[in-house]
Amino acid sequence: MRRRINKKSFMYSVISLVIVFLVVNLILIKSDFSENFFEPRKTKLLGDQIHRFEINVEKDLEKSVDVVARRAIVSAIDYAINGENSVNNATLALEELMMNGTINGEPMFLLENNTLNGWAEKINALGKEIGFDSKLNYTSVNVKLVDSFNLAFIVNSTIKITDELTNSSQTKNVSTTVIIPLNGFEDPLYPMNSFGRLRKLIEPSPYVNYTQRIANSSETKGSVRGTTIIIPSNNLTEIQSINSKSTKILVVHDASLIEESVLNEFKGFISETSFSTTSTSAYMLGVENATQIIPNNTAIVIDEKTKSLWDLNNLENLITYNYYVASTKGPSFLDRIEGRLYNTRDFGLASMVNLVEFENAYIIVNDTRSIIDYEYFNETGPVGKQVRNSYYEWLRISEDYDGDLTQTQKYGVEELV
Numbered sequence: 001m002r003r004r005i006n007k008k009s010f011m012y013s014v015i016s017l018v019i020v021f022l023v024v025n026l027i028l029i030k031s032d033f034s035e036n037f038f039e040p041r042k043t044k045l046l047g048d049q050i051h052r053f054e055i056n057v058e059k060d061l062e063k064s065v066d067v068v069a070r071r072a073i074v075s076a077i078d079y080a081i082n083g084e085n086s087v088n089n090a091t092l093a094l095e096e097l098m099m100n101g102t103i104n105g106e107p108m109f110l111l112e113n114n115t116l117n118g119w120a121e122k123i124n125a126l127g128k129e130i131g132f133d134s135k136l137n138y139t140s141v142n143v144k145l146v147d148s149f150n151l152a153f154i155v156n157s158t159i160k161i162t163d164e165l166t167n168s169s170q171t172k173n174v175s176t177t178v179i180i181p182l183n184g185f186e187d188p189l190y191p192m193n194s195f196g197r198l199r200k201l202i203e204p205s206p207y208v209n210y211t212q213r214i215a216n217s218s219e220t221k222g223s224v225r226g227t228t229i230i231i232p233s234n235n236l237t238e239i240q241s242i243n244s245k246s247t248k249i250l251v252v253h254d255a256s257l258i259e260e261s262v263l264n265e266f267k268g269f270i271s272e273t274s275f276s277t278t279s280t281s282a283y284m285l286g287v288e289n290a291t292q293i294i295p296n297n298t299a300i301v302i303d304e305k306t307k308s309l310w311d312l313n314n315l316e317n318l319i320t321y322n323y324y325v326a327s328t329k330g331p332s333f334l335d336r337i338e339g340r341l342y343n344t345r346d347f348g349l350a351s352m353v354n355l356v357e358f359e360n361a362y363i364i365v366n367d368t369r370s371i372i373d374y375e376y377f378n379e380t381g382p383v384g385k386q387v388r389n390s391y392y393e394w395l396r397i398s399e400d401y402d403g404d405l406t407q408t409q410k411y412g413v414e415e416l417v
Helices: 007-082 090-100 116-129 236-240 313-320 333-337 355-360
Strands: 132-147 150-163 169-181 212-216 219-221 224-231 248-252 268-271 282-285 299-303 308-311 325-327 348-350
Touching: 007 090, 007 116, 007 132, 007 150, 007 169, 007 333, 090 116, 090 132, 090 150, 090 333, 116 132, 132 169, 282 299, 333 348
Parallel strands: 224 248, 248 268, 268 282
Antiparallel strands: 132 150, 150 169, 212 308, 219 282, 224 299, 299 308, 325 348
């Protein structure tokens, strides 16, 4: 007897086979599609990771150059001051210090584990930890002065980053420039020329002009320095109550209204009016708007020779606060590391020697020589001309040229020597 075929069950079987076939094909299609679709995304993500790592390396490179450069500067100064051998080429010495941590082959402790080569090894090791074969190579290190008070460190390098799994890589040439201000670094010339007893840090002068002629007068007697006290109203009671008159220069509208015995108690006086007087104090008469143009409570100089009133505070502050000024003839910072008293590069420096500090350090001083540092430290340096009525009686400046100006012109004292 023939078996009857159940058409209904047959149809279910065919449908089941078709469904299985479709599912299998769908899985295969999906698998193939996913591989082709996501491959570019995987490549892009990997490229982004390498790029981010590269950017971080560049940022850290700038920071590392800054740190290493500062340590190299301090090490070069210390070596110049304390080393048995002098620094013949400060530029090459700084470059050697940055790369190898040595100067003339001698290791410097401040750069131990802090050189550029050492930093590159750390970066390469860090790359390994995250699956990259990173290679940072330095092609050159250059040091040069930007101006009198800034030193540039230019580091050229190549960064190659390779993914260890896919062997894909990126290579980039990088030039990193870091400017290091010289503020606060020691000037090696001072310990070199004071038996190591004196230290001086470089601090740029905030001044453009060092002296100022405040006023003129056709009637001037005496040359004195004193502190101004301005009484615009000619209040006699207020004038008589002033303390320490012998150190003060009185500034009033009309000094003729004040008894001469009172005027004589002051170191000097300035009047906007002119009148006949036999006062024994120094004075300037007929100074227009004196009570408005003369600063109060300020050290000033009445100078009989020029018949003028002068402000020398900026000039004297160069000594008081150890300020440095730019100079054409003075040795640059790099020249100073080399122990030179002259400029072999552009962008020189100059400061003024404080003779009191030398005396206090039991160093014999020469009070006839110009106190501009590179002139004073030179045993055959020029004689200086004394600046009249300065707080520092030994303030002497030469008439040698610094660029197109004499030293006296540069510091604004050509009429006061």
